[in-house]
Amino acid sequence: MPLLLTVLRFCAAALALSTMAVHAASSIAQFGQPRYAVGFTHFDYADPAAPVDGTLNFGNYDELQSYDSLNPFLLRGTPAPDIRNLMFDTLMQRSWDELAAEYPLIADGVEVQPDFTSATFHINPAARFSNGDRITAADVKYSFDTLTGPQASPLFNSEFSVIKSATVIDASTIRFDFRRAERDAPLIAGDLPIFSPKWGVRPDGTHLPFDQTANVPPIASGAYLIERRKNDKDITYRRNPAYWAADLPSRRGMFRFERVSFQLFTDNFGLLEAFKAGNLDVNIEGSATIWARRYIGEGFRSGLLKKGLFPNGPAYMRGLIMNLRRPMFQDVRVRRALTLAFDYDWMNRMMFYDQYRRSNSFFDPDSFGASGMPGPKELALLEPYRASLPPEVFGPMLKQPDTLPPNSLRNNLREARDLLSEAGWRYRDGALRNANDTPMSIELLDDQPGMDRLLLPYMQALNTLGIDAHLREVDSALYQQRLDSFDFDMTTGGYPPVTVPGVELLRRFGSAAASEVGSENTVGVHSEVVDALIQDALSANTLGDLEAATRALDRVLVNSYYLVPEFYAPNSRIAYRSTLAYPSTLPKSYHDPDWVIDYWYAKPRDVIAGDRS
Secondary structure: OOHHHHHHHHOOOOOOOOOOOOEEEOOEEOOOOOOOOOOOOOOOOOOOOOOOOOEEEEOOHHHOOOOOEOOOOOOOOOEOOOHHHHHOOEOEEEOOOOOOEEEEOOEEEEEEOOOOOEEEEEEOOOOEOOOOOEOOHHHHHHHHHHHOOOOOOHHHHHHOOOEEEEEEEEOOEEEEEEOOOOOOHHHHHHOOEOEOOOOOEOOOOOEOOHHHOOOOOOOEOOOEEEEEEEEOOEEEEEEOOOOOOOOOOOOOOOOOOOEEEEEOOOOHHHHHHHHHOOOOOEEEOOOHHHHHHOOOOHHHHHOOEEEEEEEOOOOOEEEEEEOOOOHHHOOHHHHHHHHHOOOHHHHHHHOOOOOOEEOOOOOOOOOOOOOOOOOHHHHHHHHHHHHHOOHHHHOOOOOOOOOOOOOOHHHHHHHHHHHHHHOOOEEEOOEEEOOOOOEOEEEEEEOOOOOHHHHHHHHHHHHHOOOEEEEEEOOHHHHHHHHHOOOOOEEEEEEOOOOOOOOHHHHHHOHHHHHOOOOOOOOOOOOHHHHHHHHHHHOOOOHHHHHHHHHHHHHHHHHOOOEEEOEEOOEEEEEEEOOEEOOOOOOOOOOHHHHHHHHOEEOOHHHHHHHHO
């Protein structure tokens, strides 16, 4: 056996990426040492003793109301709920309770060059696709080439843009060469989802183009198979009894349901009633009002149904995104004026039962988000661009406008009116008009039934300014199509936090992504300063350098008023049947639905009987 493979397979310790010699490791961390040492048996937030049993009946996944694709990697179509998580494993598995670190999954080892120009992964010889075929380095290369090719969504080309090429060394070994020396590049390669080249092969041996496989069940690498699908609102996955990775430390205690079934509803009322009637096992509630007032009834009184508030990681920026491709939003004074018209304090008090917190930062305020005055490292990054930045960037971190006494919405609207006037928008003939006499009209696009209750007060404030603001509700499939093609004025969106900011910054705020159909840069940010600060973050060699870059970037983004900051819930609101259980240790940050689907489990029948006695 070649020496390299011997070291990869039998390495005795997981070494940090900060070492200055070429090393082989079974686990890698972007900064410092991985939390879990070699020989760990399971993640702390997993219960290895949890039984594998039962069916999890789930409702709307991420507010999805329908789907029309079995391929989660295409631009066109809406993928089936949670299909990527349930059916596609990655080269390595990220943990949920530390800064960026990965552990063996399809790959059982990785060698990282000291200058971060490449990373070489060794494929576990036991790794198998759902059809029983062994996963080889050629399959990994095929997955990479396909996802970064023209037939996949450009989101994936952007996600893996740091990877220049994938080279097969032998049947079990593949090397990724990187375009840039970035500390997170090996972890990005480890995030690659793997699928079989046989996916889409016709009976006659010819191959469907990848972008025509929307209705072809995947030949994938994950824990579940598609058992049945009735229509565009119903699908059931069955746990693959031959899933090869079930006993890996990164999978032990994970995927404990024999079946995961989704039933999608077009409105939240039907969803909640289905849960209360016993047709669903879990409901993750997005409405503070509904949570406070409608989670009542016999099921809750008897203890059959339970309500839980679960702390869920850092805050994140959520708000009404403005499409800068629309000329009326290109003036920062207009964008700031629209922010002043949003009365968060009244909404939180009158509608949300004080369950929310204001979104103030694009990053976790405890680590990567800006606060107070900029520090020396932040100033060093910002100073070269002082002439093109508003002076507020160099002062105390911006606090969002409030309406708490002595402030008021009336005063905020007066300030908004003055800003709009400075920008050339004045009230004439019953409407706010520009110099060409064109009235300002804003369509608020949304796909969530019931959002009108939250958006109407804001639209009324805009109407007071003379702006024709109106709501357009569409179903989730059409909504996604319009977002992908940037066909909107304003819409509700957000930037979920990541444990360590990295390449997603390019997708969310990079100028190159602003013109890519389907990109995450829905705002249309196209800024030399933002691009430079993103590169500072990506090239950071220490955690302190990364924090300085993201804090400087945070100041620029917040003071650019790209969205009207809304609010976030510090706790996940999860209602569930008492027949379900979850591990006693929670991860530090998690995606609510995937935490339930991945790590919850059905109580053993004898435990349920004891609970009822």
